[in-house]
Amino acid sequence: MSGTLTVEGIYTAYDKANVLEDVSLEAEKGKITCLLGSNGSGKSTLIRSILGLTPPNQGRIGFAGTTLTGLPTHKVIATGIACIPEGRKVFPKLTVEENLRLGGYQESSPAVITERLDKVYETFPRLRERKDQLAGTMSGGEQAMVSIGRGLMSAPKLLLIDEPSLGLSPLLVKENFNIIRGINELGITIFLVEQNVHQTLAIADFGYVLTKGRVVASGTPEKLSKTTEVHQAYFG
Amino acid sequence: MSTALSVVVDATLITLILALAAFGLAIIYGLVGVINMGHGAMLTLGAYLTWAATTAGLPFVISIFLAAAGVAVIGLLLEHIVIRSFYDRPFDTLLLTWGFFLVSTEVIKIVFGTDLRNVANPVPGAFDLGGIQIPAYRTMIAGCSLLLIAGSALVFFYTALGIKIRALIQNREMASLLGLDVSRMYKLVFVTGSFMAGLAGALISPMLSVDPYIGNIFLVRSFFVVIIGGIGHLLGGTLIGSFLIGGSETLFALFSGQVFAQTAVFAVAIVVLRFRPHGVLRSG
Numbered sequence: 440m441s442g443t444l445t446v447e448g449i450y451t452a453y454d455k456a457n458v459l460e461d462v463s464l465e466a467e468k469g470k471i472t473c474l475l476g477s478n479g480s481g482k483s484t485l486i487r488s489i490l491g492l493t494p495p496n497q498g499r500i501g502f503a504g505t506t507l508t509g510l511p512t513h514k515v516i517a518t519g520i521a522c523i524p525e526g527r528k529v530f531p532k533l534t535v536e537e538n539l540r541l542g543g544y545q546e547s548s549p550a551v552i553t554e555r556l557d558k559v560y561e562t563f564p565r566l567r568e569r570k571d572q573l574a575g576t577m578s579g580g581e582q583a584m585v586s587i588g589r590g591l592m593s594a595p596k597l598l599l600i601d602e603p604s605l606g607l608s609p610l611l612v613k614e615n616f617n618i619i620r621g622i623n624e625l626g627i628t629i630f631l632v633e634q635n636v637h638q639t640l641a642i643a644d645f646g647y648v649l650t651k652g653r654v655v656a657s658g659t660p661e662k663l664s665k666t667t668e669v670h671q672a673y674f675g
Numbered sequence: 676m677s678t679a680l681s682v683v684v685d686a687t688l689i690t691l692i693l694a695l696a697a698f699g700l701a702i703i704y705g706l707v708g709v710i711n712m713g714h715g716a717m718l719t720l721g722a723y724l725t726w727a728a729t730t731a732g733l734p735f736v737i738s739i740f741l742a743a744a745g746v747a748v749i750g751l752l753l754e755h756i757v758i759r760s761f762y763d764r765p766f767d768t769l770l771l772t773w774g775f776f777l778v779s780t781e782v783i784k785i786v787f788g789t790d791l792r793n794v795a796n797p798v799p800g801a802f803d804l805g806g807i808q809i810p811a812y813r814t815m816i817a818g819c820s821l822l823l824i825a826g827s828a829l830v831f832f833y834t835a836l837g838i839k840i841r842a843l844i845q846n847r848e849m850a851s852l853l854g855l856d857v858s859r860m861y862k863l864v865f866v867t868g869s870f871m872a873g874l875a876g877a878l879i880s881p882m883l884s885v886d887p888y889i890g891n892i893f894l895v896r897s898f899f900v901v902i903i904g905g906i907g908h909l910l911g912g913t914l915i916g917s918f919l920i921g922g923s924e925t926l927f928a929l930f931s932g933q934v935f936a937q938t939a940v941f942a943v944a945i946v947v948l949r950f951r952p953h954g955v956l957r958s959g
Contacts (some may be wrong), residue, residue: 490852516854528849529844537838544835545854593854 442468442491442503442596444630449498451481451488451506458484459495459652466597466630471623473631473639475663476649482632483525485649486601490522491515503595517545521595525602527586531575535566538574538585542592552592559588562618580611587618597628604635616642640664684743688925689921691817694824694913696879697897698871700814701905705907706844706864709758709768713775714872715898715902716783720874721745722917723783726792726885738956739877748906749779750869758957762861783887792885793798823871828910840864896920899944912956919947919955 444466451459458481465615476482487493489500491512500507506520516522521542530538543552560567563584567664569577581622583603589661590598600619610637620642623629633639640646640660648656648663656666700714711717724742729735753775761767798815802807831837843850843860851857876890883889904916923943927936947955 461771492851511856511858513854513856517731517853521915522852524849528852530845530849532845533841537841540835541838541842541850541853544839578800589853607756 442628444597444628445497445499445501446489449488449495449499449500450583451484451493451614453484453493453497455607458650459488461655462498462649462652464647464654464657466628468628468643469623469626470644471520471619471629471631471642473633473643473646474649475633475636475639476645477634479654482647482649483601484652486522486524486632489515489599490520514624515543516593518598520599521590521593521597523586524602525605527579527582529574529582529589532573534571535585536570536576537579537590539566542589544592545593555592555594559591562591562621563588579606580608583607583611583615587615587622591622593633597630598622599623600629600631602633602635603631604638612638616675636664677749677806678868678929680805681934682929684804684809685924686918686925688813688817690914690917690923691820692813692879692895692920693896695816695820695875695916697826697900697913698820698823698918699868699870699875699911700897701866701904701913702866702871702899702942704942705912706868707762707841707861708765709762709772709865710765711855712769712777712869713753714772715890716776716779717750717869717872717887718876718879718893719783719885719887720749720779720890721873722794722880722885723787723792723890724873725877725880726787726794726933729794735795735881739874742877743874746873747866747877748869750872751862751866753869754865758865759862760883766875780887786930787887788838789887794880794885796881798823812881816882818876823874824914828884831909858874889905903944903947905956908954908956912954919943 444561446464447464449459449462450457462481462485464472464474474482474485481555484493488495489507491507491510493515498508502518502520506558507515507518529567529576536556539556540552543555546552546555560570566584566588569581574582577585603619607615616638618627619631631639631643640663643660644661646657646663647654656663657665696718698716702712703709703711703714721742724745724894728738728741733741757771758768761771782790796812798812801810803809827925839850839855841947842853843855851913861920871914878894883892900913900916901919902916903919904912904914906912920940920943924936924940927939933937
């Protein structure tokens with residue numbers, strides 16, 4: 440289906456040791472799909488494989504009718520994918536507004552960029568107050584806002600989000616998950632990679648569990664929260 | 676009094692001329708991390724291409740831009756054929772650009788011979804400032820140097836391209852995640868640095884006799900400028916580094932011979948780096 444992300448039987452290796460083995464999954468258009476797994480399960484590697492940063496050796500990844508496998512990163516992004524990376528990765532020595540503008544630089548019309556910028560500032564009024572501040576001097580929570588806003592500036596069809604809760608207080612985590620749900624309600628497909636089981640399953644439509652590089656369980660949040668794999672994935 | 680004034684004027688001119696010579700190196704080293712040992716050869720090529728173009732009867736202004744464009748094309752070929760596969764390996768790029776220096780120096784000898792060539796000074800004469808004679812052409816190059824650095828500052832800080840370049844040097848992977856074509860940006864930076872080196876060589880050519888090693892006169896000083904100023908501090912670093920190197924050389928030359936002055940500059944560089952190992956503008 441167009442607008443759906445499909446991962447079919449991929450193997451990805453670092454230094455010849457497979458990190459991902461025969462991983463297949465699907466992030467359905469318009470839905471929130473999550474991938475749960477503990478540290479070292481291969482979650483971030485999967486994101487890197489989709490983005491072409493660490494290309495898989497085998498298998499196929501497709502999005503909106505395009506095969507992504509083998510494309511350089513900037514062409515993967517050009518198909519309408521944006522990424523909110525682990526650890527937020529704002530550009531510390533650029534201002535908030537410069538960070539946001541970079542997210543939307545592929546759009547050539549200044550009017551459209553201004554419109555998107557306004558939308559981001561509506562969602563995060565604090566960013567408007569601090570638009571000329573260097574992003575590196577802001578708090579973790581504020582940097583998370585910059586990172587999310589930057590991801591939205593390209594008006595993506597699919598948003599990949601890697602561990603948004605990492606390093607944030609429980610209150611901020613809750614706020615961020617509400618925002619993610621809000622983004623999804625605008626019609627943006629979301630693929631969310633997380634360790635935080637309960638908050639994630641609370642907003643997801645469908646989920647997968649990754650353990651040692653393999654998908655060991657999948658299903659609706661109701662089903663997943665009952666299965667033993669989720670518990671095993673975290674508590675061994 | 677007039678000695679003091681003449682030292683100030685000399686130091687200012689030398690600072691700006693050094694900054695011009697080092698700028699291409701600072702761009703390539705500071706932005707894409709390649710220690711360009713071929714920088715001297717690029718200066719030399721700029722000088723020879725200027726000589727060839729003016730000898731063919733072209734006006735000086737057109738000649739220098741043709742020369743700079745020629746060096747930019749050579750830089751493009753070097754980047755496209757060799758360097759682009761080695762960006763993450765600084766030691767390899769150092770050897771590869773050193774190889775480029777050796778090859779191009781030999782090619783220059785074959786094509787142009789080893790005789791000294793002279794590019795006619797397009798702005799001969801001097802003007803008088805409070806009793807000191809200031810060479811007009813040097814003043815003009817110093818002005819060009821200021822313009823180039825100021826123009827680059829505008830691009831770097833106030834344009835969309837500048838934001839992209841700054842993002843790229845802060846986090847290359849994240850820049851690619853925003854859809855930036857990183858390899859194309861690297862190419863653009865390398866070619867711009869080559870163009871600046873070619874232009875510097877072209878502008879310097881009327882001041883000195885052109886021989887196959889003219890660029891080397893500036894190579895070591897250019898490295899000092901970039902390292903002392905602080906790698907990655909393109910504009911301020913280049914100016915401060917040039918001021919320390921050029922200024923101290925002018926001062927030492929006042930009390931001693933030229934050879935001693937040039938040696939003393941090494942000592943200055945060593946002392947500065949002892950206390951500011953990452954350059955004047957970089958802390959930690």
